[in-house]
Amino acid sequence: MTQPLARPSRKNPLRKTRLPLSPHGARSRTAHGLTMAAAEGRFALQTCADCGKIVYPPRDACPACLSPRLPYKDVDGRGLLVAETTIRVSTEPYFRERMPWRIGTVCLDAGPALVAHLHGDTREGERVRLELKLDKSGAPVVLALPEKDTRHMQDDPQMRELTCDPKFRRVLITDGRTAVGQALAKAFSEVGSSIVFVGIADTWKPFTSMEALHGIAGVEIVPFDITDTESVQEQAEQNGGRIDIIVNTAEHIRAGGIIDRRGITIAREEMDVRYFGLMRLAQAFGPVMRFRAADGVNSAAAIVNLLSVYALMNWPAYGAHSAAEAACLSATQSLRAELRAGGVRMVNVFFGPLETEWFQTVPPPKVAPAALARAVIEALQKGLEDVFVGDIAEDVRARLAVNPKALERELTG
Amino acid sequence: MRSSQRQAYDDVVLCAPVTVAYRRYSINTAHWWIGRALRALTKQAGLRHKDLDGLTVSSFTVGPDTAIGLTQHFGLSPRWLDHVPFGGASGIVALRRAARAVQAGDADLVACLAGDTNHVDSFRKTLQTFSRFAQDAVYPYGSGGANASFALIARNYMNTYGARREDFGKICVAQRDNAQAVPHALMKKRLTLEEYMAARAISDPIHLFDCVMPCAGAEAFLVCRETTARSLGLEPVRLLSTIERHNAFPEDAIQVRGGWAVDAGELWSMAGVAPDDVDFAETYDDYPVISMMQLEDLGFCKKGEAAEFVRAHTLTNDGSFPHNTCGGQLSVGQAGAAGGYLGLVEAVRQLTDTALGTQVPNARIGLVSGFGMINYDRGLASGAAILARAA
Numbered sequence: 144m145t146q147p148l149a150r151p152s153r154k155n156p157l158r159k160t161r162l163p164l165s166p167h168g169a170r171s172r173t174a175h176g177l178t179m180a181a182a183e184g185r186f187a188l189q190t191c192a193d194c195g196k197i198v199y200p201p202r203d204a205c206p207a208c209l210s211p212r213l214p215y216k217d218v219d220g221r222g223l224l225v226a227e228t229t230i231r232v233s234t235e236p237y238f239r240e241r242m243p244w245r246i247g248t249v250c251l252d253a254g255p256a257l258v259a260h261l262h263g264d265t266r267e268g269e270r271v272r273l274e275l276k277l278d279k280s281g282a283p284v285v286l287a288l289p290e291k292d293t294r295h296m297q298d299d300p301q302m303r304e305l306t307c308d309p310k311f312r313r314v315l316i317t318d319g320r321t322a323v324g325q326a327l328a329k330a331f332s333e334v335g336s337s338i339v340f341v342g343i344a345d346t347w348k349p350f351t352s353m354e355a356l357h358g359i360a361g362v363e364i365v366p367f368d369i370t371d372t373e374s375v376q377e378q379a380e381q382n383g384g385r386i387d388i389i390v391n392t393a394e395h396i397r398a399g400g401i402i403d404r405r406g407i408t409i410a411r412e413e414m415d416v417r418y419f420g421l422m423r424l425a426q427a428f429g430p431v432m433r434f435r436a437a438d439g440v441n442s443a444a445a446i447v448n449l450l451s452v453y454a455l456m457n458w459p460a461y462g463a464h465s466a467a468e469a470a471c472l473s474a475t476q477s478l479r480a481e482l483r484a485g486g487v488r489m490v491n492v493f494f495g496p497l498e499t500e501w502f503q504t505v506p507p508p509k510v511a512p513a514a515l516a517r518a519v520i521e522a523l524q525k526g527l528e529d530v531f532v533g534d535i536a537e538d539v540r541a542r543l544a545v546n547p548k549a550l551e552r553e554l555t556g
Numbered sequence: 557m558r559s560s561q562r563q564a565y566d567d568v569v570l571c572a573p574v575t576v577a578y579r580r581y582s583i584n585t586a587h588w589w590i591g592r593a594l595r596a597l598t599k600q601a602g603l604r605h606k607d608l609d610g611l612t613v614s615s616f617t618v619g620p621d622t623a624i625g626l627t628q629h630f631g632l633s634p635r636w637l638d639h640v641p642f643g644g645a646s647g648i649v650a651l652r653r654a655a656r657a658v659q660a661g662d663a664d665l666v667a668c669l670a671g672d673t674n675h676v677d678s679f680r681k682t683l684q685t686f687s688r689f690a691q692d693a694v695y696p697y698g699s700g701g702a703n704a705s706f707a708l709i710a711r712n713y714m715n716t717y718g719a720r721r722e723d724f725g726k727i728c729v730a731q732r733d734n735a736q737a738v739p740h741a742l743m744k745k746r747l748t749l750e751e752y753m754a755a756r757a758i759s760d761p762i763h764l765f766d767c768v769m770p771c772a773g774a775e776a777f778l779v780c781r782e783t784t785a786r787s788l789g790l791e792p793v794r795l796l797s798t799i800e801r802h803n804a805f806p807e808d809a810i811q812v813r814g815g816w817a818v819d820a821g822e823l824w825s826m827a828g829v830a831p832d833d834v835d836f837a838e839t840y841d842d843y844p845v846i847s848m849m850q851l852e853d854l855g856f857c858k859k860g861e862a863a864e865f866v867r868a869h870t871l872t873n874d875g876s877f878p879h880n881t882c883g884g885q886l887s888v889g890q891a892g893a894a895g896g897y898l899g900l901v902e903a904v905r906q907l908t909d910t911a912l913g914t915q916v917p918n919a920r921i922g923l924v925s926g927f928g929m930i931n932y933d934r935g936l937a938s939g940a941a942i943l944a945r946a947a
Binding site: 166167168169170171174199200201206225226227228229230231232233234235237238244246247248250256257258259260267268278280282284 | 679680683684688689691692693694695696697698699700701703704707708709711712715756757758759760761762806809810932933
C-alpha cells in the first residue's frame, strides 16, 4: 500500500537542490499519437482499420495485414502484469536520481504486450489497468495502476512524477475577483494544497465574496495585478520561490467583433490582460519554476491557463475576445516548449461560455465556475495537458476535428 | 512452404581466426578496430589486403559509415560486399552469406569482420538510438538498457520453468573458469557461486555477474574454399550446416524461446549429426538465461529443462559439455557486434587446436549460436552453425 506523503518541512538549505532533468523524450512521428491521447488522459492505441488488430509499439504498417491505416482509438487498458523488474542501474541521469525504478511487462486483454512504468501498488501476476501519461520530457509513457484504486495511490512516487498533484503544493491564483478564481481557491484548499495565494488587484477596492475568500483554509490574499509588470515582479520576488502551481484566471470578456467595435481601446485591454498578462506571468515566475521543478515533494509542477474554446476557432459574436484568446493560446505553445526544459507542465483548460455575469445573454449550456475548478484539479491530478470542459467545449473540439471550415461557417450563423 | 532440400556447403571453410585484444574503453574509432582486425587477418593469411575480393562488416559504432565506406577507407576493391548490422547474430548471418558467395563463385576470399569501439559515453548513446521501438517504447522506461529488458525475460523464465539464480550462476562461474588462460579476457578473477549470489542487483533478477561488460574490440575470420585455405597454409574448419530466423514466435507475450526452436531440426539433419555428437557449444551469452534458451531450443534438452541440464554438467573445457570455451562475453567482454563473432572465432580455434585459452580435448564438432537485436522487448535474430574439424 502506498505510504501517504508527509507534509514537507521547510527546505534545508544545506541539502542539495535536485536539479531538473528529463528522461529521453525523442519519439517517432507515429508515436505522437500516444502524446495526443496522453495529453487528454485517454488510453488509445493504434487499431488497424482493415483487420482490427491492436498494435504496439506504434507502427506504420499492420503486422497482421500490412494495412497502412492504423488510427489511434481508445482501447480497454486492462491486462495482466506478467513480469516486473526493479531497475537499480540506469544510463540516464534522470533515472539515476530516482533509483530504484520499477517497470514491467503487461499483457493487455486487448492484445499486445507493453513495457510500462509500475505504480507501487501493482504486483507481478496481478491484474492492472494502463494509463497514458506525459513524463517530465513531455513525451508519452504507459503507467500500470492497480486494477482498483488504492488508498493514497496519488502519493506514489512514480505516480507523482507523472502528474502535477496539488496536494502539499503551493498555488497562485492570479485573479480572485472572478467567480472562477474563487471556486478554484476553494477547490485547491479542499485537495490539500499547502498555501493558496489568491491575487487581488487594487486590494482596497471591495468585492463580493471577499469575506468568503478569507474564510477558506490556506488562502492568503496577495496584491497582484496582471496588467502591471511591477506588481507581477513584486509578487514573484516575494513568493515565486515557493509557488508550485499557477492558475491564470485573468479574464477580459466583452462582446463584439472587429468592425463593429469602435477603436481598439478594448482590444488593447483584452490583449493586455490575456496575452501580455500571460507573458508578464511567465517572465516573472517561469525561470524560478523551471529551476525548482524537481525539488522534492513540493516541487514546481505546472502553469494552468484558462482559455475560451473560441481560441481554437473564432466566434464572431465575441470576435475580438476570441482573437485575444487565440494569441494567448499561441503563447502557451511557446511556453510549453520553454517550460519543458525544467519539466514544468503547461496545462490548457478550454471552456465554453461560463455561468457568469459576462455571458448573461448567451443561452445554455454554460459552464459553472465550480465545474471548471473541478476540471482544473482533475487535470493536475491526472497530469493532463489539454482539457475541454463542458458541452460547448467538447462540441467545438469534435467539430474542429471533423471539418474546421464547417465550424467556421456555422459559428457565424 | 519449404520447396527443396537445402544444399550442403561442400568445401567451403572458415580459417584465419583473429581477435584484436579487447579494451574496456578506447579513444580510437570503430574504423581503427576493424582496420586492425583486417590487418591481422591478411597477415595471418599471408595476403595483400587488395587480394581480398569479398568483405562483410558488422559494427554498431562505425556510423555514419557502412561496409561501402570502409572499402575506400581500407583501400579494398572487393567484387562482393555486405554489411550485417544484426548484433549478436551478425557472425552467423555473415558466415551464411559469405559461404554461399564463395560456393557460387561470386567471391573467392571473403574477409568477415566485426568490431566496435567503446568511448566513455558511447554505450548510452547507442541505447538511446538503438531502434525506433526502443526509442518509443522501452528506453524511456527507466533507461536500464538490455539489463532491464532481459530482467523481464529472465523473471518470466524463472516463473515459468522454475530455473533459479544458482543455475544462471553455474553458467557464469564455469565460463569464468574457461577464461582463465585467455590472455585478453577482461574479467579473469575467479568467480565462486557464493560471490555470484552475493553480487549487487542491477535489475532484478539480473545481478552484476549476469551482465557482460561493454568494451572495444574486434574479431574476424576468412571464408574460402578448402583448397584455397590449404594453399595459403591455413588450417580450415568445415561448415556442416547453418540456420537463421528472425522475429520468431511474435505471439509469445514474453520471449521464452528463439528462432532456433523453429529450425533446429533442419540444423541437425543438414549436418548429419546429433546433439550428442557435439564436443563443445558456443552459445550467445549476453545473459545466462539466453544461453539456457539456446540449449533447449537447439535440442540439447527439452523446453524448460535447461536448468537441470546445467546442473548435470560441468560446462568447463576439461569436463562434461564444454560451453563458451573462451569464457564467453561474460568473461572476455562484449565488444559490440564482435560479440556476435566471438563464438565462431573461438570455435575455429578449438577445431584447429589453436585455442588462446584451454583446448577442449579431442574437439571434432562444435556448435555456435547467435542471438541479437532487442528491437523492442525481445531478441529478434537467431542463428546457429555446426562446424567440424577438417579431416
